[in-house]
Amino acid sequence: MSSTQHVRLVEVGARDGLQNEHLILDPGVRVQLLERLARAGLRTIEAGAFVSPRWVPQMAGSDEVFKALPVRADVTWTALVPNIQGLEAAMTAGCREVAVFAAASEAFSQKNINCSIAQSLQRFEAVMVRAREAGVRVRGYVSCVMGCPFTGSVKPEAVAAVSASLYKMGCYEISLGDTIGTGTPAATKALIEACRQVIPVNALAGHFHDTYGMAIANICAALETGVRVFDSSVAGLGGCPYSPGATGNVATEDVLYLLDGLGIEHGVDLDGLIETGEFINAHLGRETASKVARALLAKQQ
Numbered sequence: 001m002s003s004t005q006h007v008r009l010v011e012v013g014a015r016d017g018l019q020n021e022h023l024i025l026d027p028g029v030r031v032q033l034l035e036r037l038a039r040a041g042l043r044t045i046e047a048g049a050f051v052s053p054r055w056v057p058q059m060a061g062s063d064e065v066f067k068a069l070p071v072r073a074d075v076t077w078t079a080l081v082p083n084i085q086g087l088e089a090a091m092t093a094g095c096r097e098v099a100v101f102a103a104a105s106e107a108f109s110q111k112n113i114n115c116s117i118a119q120s121l122q123r124f125e126a127v128m129v130r131a132r133e134a135g136v137r138v139r140g141y142v143s144c145v146m147g148c149p150f151t152g153s154v155k156p157e158a159v160a161a162v163s164a165s166l167y168k169m170g171c172y173e174i175s176l177g178d179t180i181g182t183g184t185p186a187a188t189k190a191l192i193e194a195c196r197q198v199i200p201v202n203a204l205a206g207h208f209h210d211t212y213g214m215a216i217a218n219i220c221a222a223l224e225t226g227v228r229v230f231d232s233s234v235a236g237l238g239g240c241p242y243s244p245g246a247t248g249n250v251a252t253e254d255v256l257y258l259l260d261g262l263g264i265e266h267g268v269d270l271d272g273l274i275e276t277g278e279f280i281n282a283h284l285g286r287e288t289a290s291k292v293a294r295a296l297l298a299k300q301q
Helices: 013-020 027-039 062-068 084-092 106-113 117-134 156-169 185-195 215-224 252-262 270-284 291-300
Strands: 008-011 044-049 076-080 097-103 137-143 173-178 204-208 229-232
Touching: 008 252, 013 027, 013 044, 013 076, 027 044, 027 062, 027 270, 044 062, 062 076, 062 084, 076 084, 084 097, 084 117, 097 106, 097 117, 097 156, 106 117, 117 137, 117 156, 137 156, 156 173, 156 185, 173 185, 173 229, 185 204, 185 215, 204 215, 215 252, 229 252, 252 270, 252 291, 270 291
Parallel strands: 008 044, 008 229, 044 076, 076 097, 097 137, 137 173, 173 204, 204 229
Antiparallel strands: none
16 A cells, blocks of 8 residues: 555544543543643544433533633544534534434444434434534444344445435544444455445545454455545543453554554554553553553563
8 A cells, every 4th residue: 555645543532432431530631631642643533422421421521621622723623412412512612523323223223322223313413404504514423333232243235324324414424333343354345335335435434343353454454445534542442341351442553553564644653642542541540452552562661
């Protein structure tokens, strides 16, 4: 692959990662984490979620976090919103880009957000209209794209249908989430081929969990099919609630090492990111889930 190619990373550690960690961090620590991620060169960073603290206590105080973050022309701080109330709260806190989420599995949709896929998409129509009026960009997440914890495998065509609905609704980018990490490179290619029939490939992103150790292999497969945006999490923050003891999000450090090896530009400082991972790991009382960070930190001892 040519060195002129560029991959954009969407850092999800401070939202998707932290909400799956047991410890609840105070907003001040979360702000420090976010500022360190930006200093390391990340330019699209999930900073919080405007959801009920009863359901996701780790994201309580996201309004404080957004109000404390510096306004930077070169950094986009994003938030997850489940509905119009979440969108309004995010905008009040100064957020200019949000993400909405749907599932490709009916069973997961019912268990996760208590409604069908069709009902979840209907809910987002009001969000999209209001966001468009306010000039707020919206990204779409689709979960369970290669497997559901309740019903097993998920057909690529089902993922493509949900993704197309979000794209037509106005989501500028669709992040395909392998929520339980069961995907393989062949399944990844089949998934993206199905989705690119209904959405431009440059509007697709990969969100791979490393539960079965396949995330980096799946990113390679996605790169071969033309995807150039990937979600990742510093230090591999986050677990997988359906696979106890397994890692969740692919570690940003491991993705950087892959991209460096392929000669693909990404604009992120690996050493600075490893330091950031150690900062947040110390607060959480955990060790890094990044194999690259472990290897490089061992050399320093």
